[in-house]
Amino acid sequence: MTAHEPLAEAPDPGADDGAAQESAVAPTVGRGRRWRRRVVVTLLLTVLVLVPLCGRVAFEGHAELERADEAASAGDVDGEILHLGRAARWRAPVLAHDETARDRLMVIGREAEAEGVDRDHVALAAYREVRRALLATRTFSVSDPDQLQEANAAIARLMAAQEERFGTDVGGGGDPEAWHLERLSEMPGPVPWRASVAALAFVLWLGATVGFVTRGLDAAGRLRPKAAVRWGVASLVLLLTWAWMLASVRG
Numbered sequence: 001m002t003a004h005e006p007l008a009e010a011p012d013p014g015a016d017d018g019a020a021q022e023s024a025v026a027p028t029v030g031r032g033r034r035w036r037r038r039v040v041v042t043l044l045l046t047v048l049v050l051v052p053l054c055g056r057v058a059f060e061g062h063a064e065l066e067r068a069d070e071a072a073s074a075g076d077v078d079g080e081i082l083h084l085g086r087a088a089r090w091r092a093p094v095l096a097h098d099e100t101a102r103d104r105l106m107v108i109g110r111e112a113e114a115e116g117v118d119r120d121h122v123a124l125a126a127y128r129e130v131r132r133a134l135l136a137t138r139t140f141s142v143s144d145p146d147q148l149q150e151a152n153a154a155i156a157r158l159m160a161a162q163e164e165r166f167g168t169d170v171g172g173g174g175d176p177e178a179w180h181l182e183r184l185s186e187m188p189g190p191v192p193w194r195a196s197v198a199a200l201a202f203v204l205w206l207g208a209t210v211g212f213v214t215r216g217l218d219a220a221g222r223l224r225p226k227a228a229v230r231w232g233v234a235s236l237v238l239l240l241t242w243a244w245m246l247a248s249v250r251g
Contacts, residue, residue, distance in 0.1 A: 057091065057095060065083070071083060082129075085105070102133060102144070105127070106127075106130060106150070109122075120158050128155060130151040156184055160180060197245050204238050212232055216228030216229075
């Protein structure tokens with residue numbers, strides 16, 4: 001080496017470390033972006049399912065309440081009871097129009113019962129609509145057990161009063177009210193464990209469908225064969241289980 005030749009620059013070990021760090025961080029950033037994208041897609045799918053459903057329930061429930069108001073203004077108590085019963089059946093956990101409808105039915109029942117024997121048929125109709133609405137919208141249990149118990153007791157009381165007027169004793173035990181209340185207290189309808197399995201299968205089916213979208217598809221929307229088959233089969237099996245349980249829920 002002569003005095004005029006430039007000295008060779010020594011390699012910078014930090015440059016290699018920086019490149020290695022960048023190469024290690026890049027896949028992590030990419031995975032983070034893909035997961036954020038999947039979360040957004042999942043949320044959008046959830047919103048697309050729930051918003052129209054809740055919107056329909058809210059619209060129909062409030063429409064029935066308005067029809068009940070119109071019937072009440074016209075003095076048509078039978079029409080009011082009918083539309084309040086329909087409003088009480090349009091139920092979603094985040095909405096309150098069904099509670100409003102049931103409360104109004106209970107008020108109609110109490111007022112009619114207080115007016116005397118001639119209005120017992122109105123009271124019975126109102127209490128029965130409350131009972132039917134609560135039973136029709138139950139999931140694992142009814143939404144208001146205390147109100148169901150109150151409606152059952154009122155129905156049993158009025159039925160016993162009718163038997164006393166007619167001189168009958170359907171139960172044959174000398175206590176018609178207790179006999180009617182015992183039968184009203186028996187929960188009718190589907191076998192509880194079958195209904196619970198059907199509800200669980202539905203929830204798991206939703207989860208499997210979300211899993212198919214988030215795991216079975218890549219960021220570009222292309223199928224990942226193994227994951228797509230695994231989640232797709234799980235979704236199909238759970239859907240069939242749900243449908244079978246619903247078909248056989250009454251035993």
